[in-house]
Amino acid sequence: GAVVSQHPSRVICKSGTSVKIECRSLDFQATTMFWYRQFPKKSLMLMATSNEGSKATYEQGVEKDKFLINHASLTLSTLTVTSAHPEDSSFYICSARPPGDYGYTFGSGTRLTVV
Amino acid sequence: AQSVTQLDSQVPVFEEAPVELRCNYSSSVSVYLFWYVQYPNQGLQLLLKYLSGSTLVKGINGFEAEFNKSQTSFHLRKPSVHISDTAEYFCAVSEDYKLSFGAGTTVTVRA
Numbered sequence: 001g002a003v004v005s006q007h008p009s010r011v012i013c014k015s016g017t018s019v020k021i022e023c024r025s026l027d028f029q030a031t032t033m034f035w036y037r038q039f040p041k042k043s044l045m046l047m048a049t050s051n052e053g054s055k056a057t058y059e060q061g062v063e064k065d066k067f068l069i070n071h072a073s074l075t076l077s078t079l080t081v082t083s084a085h086p087e088d089s090s091f092y093i094c095s096a097r098p099p100g101d102y103g104y105t106f107g108s109g110t111r112l113t114v115v
Numbered sequence: 116a117q118s119v120t121q122l123d124s125q126v127p128v129f130e131e132a133p134v135e136l137r138c139n140y141s142s143s144v145s146v147y148l149f150w151y152v153q154y155p156n157q158g159l160q161l162l163l164k165y166l167s168g169s170t171l172v173k174g175i176n177g178f179e180a181e182f183n184k185s186q187t188s189f190h191l192r193k194p195s196v197h198i199s200d201t202a203e204y205f206c207a208v209s210e211d212y213k214l215s216f217g218a219g220t221t222v223t224v225r226a
Contacts, residue, residue: 006158032212043205043216044159093158097212102147102166104214106158 002028002098006107013084013114021079021110023094029074030096034104035067038091050077084114118142119208121217128196129225136191136220138206147209148189150180152202153219159205165189176200196224 003026036044049057056069068080122137151159163174206217
């Protein structure tokens with residue numbers, strides 16, 4: 001079946017630094033990928049839709065300059081958390097929808113801790 | 116715009132007992148419906164989905180769900196749970212290729 005790989009699974013960084021999270025579709029091409037944020041004991045909140053070769057579409061209230069998204073190829077989207085602060089600590093998950101499939105495949109998530 | 120309501124935040128259940136997780140949605144158009152499971156510190160795994168056709172949908176790990184259009188519900192059931200079914204379960208609705216999730220239901224299976 002369709003597989004989405006996400007790296008790293010865990011990252012700890014210092015306040016003020018930037019962190020990049022990668023999301024790869026391993027066995028299919030994804031023109032669109034989705035980035036979610038999940039707080040402890042909470043549901044998933046869609047942050048942005050990543051579009052291959054064009055700008056990402058951000059949901060209302062999500063700072064595009066804080067969360068930079070790049071979708072440079074049909075199999076890779078990256079989320080960069082810039083100038084990270086402790087409040088950015090969260091679980092970030094990406095997903096993609098394989099062509100011809102109405103289901104969405106999710107990565108394994110990245111636990112970001114900003115100290 | 117769609118919204119998803121999971122009526123139970125926590126469901127404790129004994130091993131080998133049945134379980135039902137309730138999900139209601141609101142949408143002005145036809146939607147696709149999904150149930151996902153999340154184990155601690157992991158991503159989401161698709162249990163089953165409803166796109167069209169038969170209202171009874173069978174998924175992986177013995178789960179099934181029934182789509183009820185008149186009641187705008189998509190409840191998830193399993194006739195006999197295992198300890199390994201302990202996890203977080205999310206109901207989701209797709210509209211315009213975006214997924215909206217319910218708040219989640221924590222299922223805890225006890226021996």
